[in-house]
Amino acid sequence: MKKYNFSAGPSTLPEEVIQQAAQAVLDFNNNGTSLIEISHRSKDFIAIMDEARSLAKKLMKLDDHHEVLYLQGGASLQFTMIPYNLLKSKAAYIDSGNFASVAIKEAEKIGKIEVLASSKQDKYTYIPKGYTIPSDVDYLHITSNNTVYGTEIKTFPETDVPIVCDMSSDILSRSIDYNKFAISYAGAQKNLGPAGVTMVVVDKRYLGITGRNLPSYLDYEVHIAKESMANTPPVFAVYTTLLNLRWLEKQGGTEGIEKKNKVKAELLYNEIDRNPLFRGVCEKEDRSLMNVCFFLNDEEKYKAKFDQMWKDANIVGVGGYRTVGGYRASIYNAMPLEGVQALVNVMKELEKTA
Numbered sequence: 001m002k003k004y005n006f007s008a009g010p011s012t013l014p015e016e017v018i019q020q021a022a023q024a025v026l027d028f029n030n031n032g033t034s035l036i037e038i039s040h041r042s043k044d045f046i047a048i049m050d051e052a053r054s055l056a057k058k059l060m061k062l063d064d065h066h067e068v069l070y071l072q073g074g075a076s077l078q079f080t081m082i083p084y085n086l087l088k089s090k091a092a093y094i095d096s097g098n099f100a101s102v103a104i105k106e107a108e109k110i111g112k113i114e115v116l117a118s119s120k121q122d123k124y125t126y127i128p129k130g131y132t133i134p135s136d137v138d139y140l141h142i143t144s145n146n147t148v149y150g151t152e153i154k155t156f157p158e159t160d161v162p163i164v165c166d167m168s169s170d171i172l173s174r175s176i177d178y179n180k181f182a183i184s185y186a187g188a189q190k191n192l193g194p195a196g197v198t199m200v201v202v203d204k205r206y207l208g209i210t211g212r213n214l215p216s217y218l219d220y221e222v223h224i225a226k227e228s229m230a231n232t233p234p235v236f237a238v239y240t241t242l243l244n245l246r247w248l249e250k251q252g253g254t255e256g257i258e259k260k261n262k263v264k265a266e267l268l269y270n271e272i273d274r275n276p277l278f279r280g281v282c283e284k285e286d287r288s289l290m291n292v293c294f295f296l297n298d299e300e301k302y303k304a305k306f307d308q309m310w311k312d313a314n315i316v317g318v319g320g321y322r323t324v325g326g327y328r329a330s331i332y333n334a335m336p337l338e339g340v341q342a343l344v345n346v347m348k349e350l351e352k353t354a
């Protein structure tokens with residue numbers, strides 16, 4: 001039986017997507033070749049890339065200023081590509097978690113960075129708010145969902161400054177205005193597909209202004225012109241991402257999946273708040289719908305027992321991030337409600353037998 005996989009990334013994908021991806025590796029479109037051995041210049045693969053771009057555009061309701069790119073190097077390479085492509089004089093960053101702080105460090109190698117707000121001193125337990133955005137910065141970089149700490153932006157800043165958003169762990173999990181971002185990006189391995197591809201959504205109007213002579217692979221304009229085929233794309237990761245986007249469309253798109261994601265998160269947070277053995281970590285108003293972090297109040301007494309119980313319940317991947325400890329249940333789009341219910345049942349059972 002397939003386990004309920006709460007890993008933060010690479011993470012769970014819908015069973016039908018795994019089946020279809022596996023089948024395509026064995027024999028793609030019943031044509032006697034594997035998906036991973038056909039040319040990326042073949043008609044078959046060009047159709048995959050076209051649909052992967054157009055379906056993402058449709059699901060995010062993007063306007064024609066925005067282009068969807070499938071690149072490599074993970075979200076991590078975007079930490080560099082973004083300042084290379086957009087930073088002329090100064091950029092503003094919000095330090096809301098460990099990936100946000102890495103993004104800052106990388107950008108500082110390229111230009112002048114102003115950190116407008118940070119929740120680091122409070123162990124990143126909330127989303128910084130109420131900061132003033134200088135009007136003279138080239139862009140503001142934010143992280144919509146902090147994967148390690150379990151916080152998520154509910155209300156995005158209103159500003160004329162172009163917003164760049166790391167959406168690695170909550171892209172396409174909710175219905176928001178994706179057109180509001182100059183750039184949004186996500187490593188696929190959390191909520192989109194397998195590791196190896198990164199989705200980058202770029203508003204073309206903000207490109208070509210820095211005067212930098214960019215290395216080709218780091219230049220968004222090159223990838224836009226070549227329709228994400230400037231070099232050999234990661235064919236398996238792109239195809240599996242497409243399968244997952246098709247699955248998402250069947251769930252009712254972002255509106256449909258948001259409803260399901262809210263039900264799942266509420267079920268788990270309610271149990272964390274109700275069950276006297278557990279406690280949440282973050283400010284309630286900032287709690288993530290994707291990564292639910294919690295602690296046992298008495299680890300010494302209950303940890304071994306709880307860990308055995310969830311393992312016996314067919315659950316994997318709920319350990320907290322290595323520097324944070326406790327527990328983290330990543331309940332991305334593909335996690336079924338039954339999986340969350342299984343975890344909640346174990347928490348209830350622990351309380352009963354405590």
Ligand SMILES: *Cc1c(COP(=O)(O)O)cnc(C)c1O
Nearest residue numbers: 074075076099147166168169187
């Ligand atoms: C995982 C993650 C990253 C890093 O992604 P890679 O694809 O491994 O480079 C960056 N930002 C956030 C918010 C993440 O969750």
